[in-house]
Amino acid sequence: MFTQLQALPHRHVLTLPSAPAAVRSARETAEQALVEWGIGLRHPVVGPALLILSELVTNSVRHAAELSPQLTVIYAASDVHLAFSVHDRHPYQPPLSELANSTGTSGLATVMELTFALEGTAVIRGDTDGQGKSIWITLPL
Template identity: 75%
Template sequence: MSTRLEALPHRHVLTLPAMPSAVRTARETAERALDEWGISLRHPTVGPALLILSELVTNSVRHAAALSPQVTVIYAAGADCLAFAVHDRHPHQPSLNASVTDTGTGAGGLATVMELTLGLGGTAVVRADVDGKGKSIWITLPL
């Protein structure tokens, strides 16, 4: 998949307090954005994408809230691609590759994220903030 984020015509950014309610708000915002962008919520990629998004926001709320009082979700889409990122200001960068093989080590949420992402033919990457004090986990899925 070679779609670049800059080429995706639809974008939305949402910043929320790193509280459990952020998961629901991020998911509902995604559903509204997809609907506005003309992407059917019945598309076979959308259900798994919403689960991936929920897992990533949950991880930020659970593991990063002490250092990151906010979580930011970036949504983007085009005719053949859906992309989103979850950003927090905790410096720990999880290994996405380890998540695929270490299902018994407490990486269950990330293992689910990776299994769904790869199963859909998508990509996942962790990008550190320039100052090293935060990161974004980016997911790109074909539509």
């Protein structure tokens, strides 16, 4: 899957301080990129995608800021896929597979529920040094 994400023709990278304002900045940047790429903000996937993105950035700000003063958001798209990731330098990798089957009310449980309801995928990739991770979400358009 990772090579497929790298092949998506539209791509934007945003690095932000791990602070509450990052949530709004990441969301506004996503909206701007989607419009530039010809993906209308009224597309049925966009609203849930922006909520998923907001939850992921919020989690990085809340839980990783002490070890990760910055976070990076990567946005990517093609005619048939929308993908994004949130990267921080905190080593903890949440158990996405367990969250996918949970009925919890945590932000990540919501992320997993929305992702799978849209027939998307969620993957966590650890940094090679073990000191950070990226959570990748891919959604069909």
